[in-house]
Amino acid sequence: MSARLHEALRDLAEEAPRTDLTDRVLAGARRRRRVRTVAAPVLAAAAAVIVAAGATLAGTTGGTPEPVTPANPPRTGIVNDGPLPPPLPKRHPEAITSAFLDHCKNPGGPNGKTPRGDCAQWRLTDRSGRQWRLSDGTGTYQTRVNDYMNGRGPLEISADGRRLAYYRADEQRFVVRDVPTGRVIPVRYPAPLADLLGNYHDLTFSRDGRYLAVSPDVTTTKRAVLFDTATGAVVPLPDGQLLGIRADGGVALATPRRGDERMRKATTLMLTGPDGRVLSRTTLDPRTELGTTGPALSPDGHTLLVRMKTRSMLDHAFADVRTGKVTRRLRLPEKVAQVAGSPTGWVGPTQVFTGSTKTGRGDASGEGIDGLFRITRSVIDLNTGHETRMQAFTLRANQIAFVSGGYLR
Amino acid sequence: MARYDGLAEFVVGRGPGLLRAAYLLTGDGHLAEDLVQSTLVKVAPRWERIVAAGDPEAYVRRALYNEHVNGWRRFGRFGERPSAATPETGRHPDHADDAVRTLVLARALRRLTPRQRAVLVLRFYEDRTAAETARLLDCSVGTVKSQTHRALARLRLLEPGLADLLNDVNVEANR
Numbered sequence: 001m002s003a004r005l006h007e008a009l010r011d012l013a014e015e016a017p018r019t020d021l022t023d024r025v026l027a028g029a030r031r032r033r034r035v036r037t038v039a040a041p042v043l044a045a046a047a048a049v050i051v052a053a054g055a056t057l058a059g060t061t062g063g064t065p066e067p068v069t070p071a072n073p074p075r076t077g078i079v080n081d082g083p084l085p086p087p088l089p090k091r092h093p094e095a096i097t098s099a100f101l102d103h104c105k106n107p108g109g110p111n112g113k114t115p116r117g118d119c120a121q122w123r124l125t126d127r128s129g130r131q132w133r134l135s136d137g138t139g140t141y142q143t144r145v146n147d148y149m150n151g152r153g154p155l156e157i158s159a160d161g162r163r164l165a166y167y168r169a170d171e172q173r174f175v176v177r178d179v180p181t182g183r184v185i186p187v188r189y190p191a192p193l194a195d196l197l198g199n200y201h202d203l204t205f206s207r208d209g210r211y212l213a214v215s216p217d218v219t220t221t222k223r224a225v226l227f228d229t230a231t232g233a234v235v236p237l238p239d240g241q242l243l244g245i246r247a248d249g250g251v252a253l254a255t256p257r258r259g260d261e262r263m264r265k266a267t268t269l270m271l272t273g274p275d276g277r278v279l280s281r282t283t284l285d286p287r288t289e290l291g292t293t294g295p296a297l298s299p300d301g302h303t304l305l306v307r308m309k310t311r312s313m314l315d316h317a318f319a320d321v322r323t324g325k326v327t328r329r330l331r332l333p334e335k336v337a338q339v340a341g342s343p344t345g346w347v348g349p350t351q352v353f354t355g356s357t358k359t360g361r362g363d364a365s366g367e368g369i370d371g372l373f374r375i376t377r378s379v380i381d382l383n384t385g386h387e388t389r390m391q392a393f394t395l396r397a398n399q400i401a402f403v404s405g406g407y408l409r
Numbered sequence: 410m411a412r413y414d415g416l417a418e419f420v421v422g423r424g425p426g427l428l429r430a431a432y433l434l435t436g437d438g439h440l441a442e443d444l445v446q447s448t449l450v451k452v453a454p455r456w457e458r459i460v461a462a463g464d465p466e467a468y469v470r471r472a473l474y475n476e477h478v479n480g481w482r483r484f485g486r487f488g489e490r491p492s493a494a495t496p497e498t499g500r501h502p503d504h505a506d507d508a509v510r511t512l513v514l515a516r517a518l519r520r521l522t523p524r525q526r527a528v529l530v531l532r533f534y535e536d537r538t539a540a541e542t543a544r545l546l547d548c549s550v551g552t553v554k555s556q557t558h559r560a561l562a563r564l565r566l567l568e569p570g571l572a573d574l575l576n577d578v579n580v581e582a583n584r
Contacts, residue, residue: 021445
């Protein structure tokens with residue numbers, strides 16, 4: 001190598017911006033995934049054949065859960081170092097706060113070696129830190145195509161931790177489980193296992209856990225729906241990125257303009273009523289963009305957390321979903337801007353809940369993903385930038401899936 | 410979010426390195442961010458598969474270079490842009506000064522074609538062999554070598570003052 005030219009190029013490269021693009025990348029990826037513009041009936045048909053021929057289910061044991069014997073906390077302080085915890089009892093009085101898959105700690109994650117058996121089930125952590133397995137849900141399922149492409153059953157935890165939404169492979173449908181009572185409410189939405197292949201489904205609870213939105217991937221023609229757990233009603237939703245569910249069952253959605261799928265130029269905001277009909281349409285202030293990968297709609301049902309299109313990742317704003325106009329600008333402290341900009345949920349009108357994941361050794365140094373994952377659950381005040389840590393714990397795995405909830409008491 | 414497991418960590422860990430390469434390719438901080446972001450958003454839907462293949466960074470780098478070369482081909486967005494700086498100064502600056510040398514090199518790189526820039530960055534910044542560069546850019550080894558020679562010749566023509574920087578690269582270019 002030419003040492004002098006290399007050195008000169010290296011010096012020049014040091015002038016590159018030091019921007020953290022994580023938030024932007026995930027937001028962009030999620031938009032591409034959520035905005036349903038492509039139909040792929042051929043893919044769906046092929047998937048159905050493949051599943052029928054060779055699907056192998058893991059993480060579904062069925063039957064009656066074993067007696068409750070919570071696992072002892074592991075000595076290492078790493079929550080999945082100990083023995084596998086018992087199944088979640090039929091009735092459990094405590095709120096569920098986290099769920100994760102460690103894919104049986106297989107090298108290469110779920111695609112390296114297929115997770116099988118109880119360790120492939122979703123693991124749940126309650127507010128006391130005790131762990132359980134979700135034995136009637138699907139954690140990881142495997143459907144090999146050219147030796148790759150595994151799938152995962154989605155799972156969502158309500159804001160109060162009293163409800164779980166997940167996929168039951170035995171019944172081939174989504175269900176909502178009321179944790180304290182053990183009542184299981186089937187979602188009237190066709191969801192054969194073949195639909196889960198390559199079509200990730202987002203599950204989103206309303207703040208009170210009454211409504212559940214099921215949003216399939218961009219590669220399917222299936223409509224997103226809103227399910228009312230109180231009445232059993234299922235309402236189809238317009239295409240778009242779900243921004244949040246209002247208390248009355250109406251939803252806020254964002255849609256791109258034609259030819260602007262990444263919503264860089266203009267974003268249309270829509271509000272629907274409880275029947276799914278569009279009540280209003282407006283354009284989001286062009287100085288802003290939807291930076292969030294989580295629910296952008298605050299509990300008041302009309303305030304959106306958006307990002308200003310400035311060079312700084314710290315500049316955010318509140319906008320009114322009914323008018324699209326900025327109502328207040330926010331500048332978040334650097335250390336919380338990224339996670340606060342993509343909340344998991346809202347604790348109050350200006351307080352967001354976040355569940356962030358950081359790798360320990362390994363990934364940052366480029367040595368691979370093998371290592372430790374540090375999970376931090378926090379509440380961040382958008383007015384002050386003050387962060388209140390609720391819980392932090394560590395997982396050991398090659399790859400994890402992580403879901404956070406149960407942040408309201 | 411489960412579908413993008415590890416993507417956030419990848420961006421945190423490898424994003425700075427990708428941005429440095431993108432900055433050399435584009436010569437502009439905003440365009441570098443744009444290039445890295447658009448590359449990662451494009452690969453995100455295939456993230457699980459990419460991770461399963463075992464070397465996500467190699468995949469992303471390949472996508473980055475191709476996005477750079479093909480993006481320019483489609484839209485001309487990485488073409489030459491107006492600049493307040495006069496391209497020819499009439500005399501050659503003192504290249505003993507590293508800061509000046511860096512500025513001159515940056516200015517000269519911007520006047521190469523995207524593919525020529527990509528070849529130089531891969532060969533002399535990332536220290537890739539001609540074969541590796543060919544694989545990454547999806548072209549033949551012969552194309553890499555010819556592009557390298559043309560790029561170096563153009564640099565010498567544009568900035569004769571960089572000659573001492575380029576003196577020892579001819580042999581390397583054939584590696």
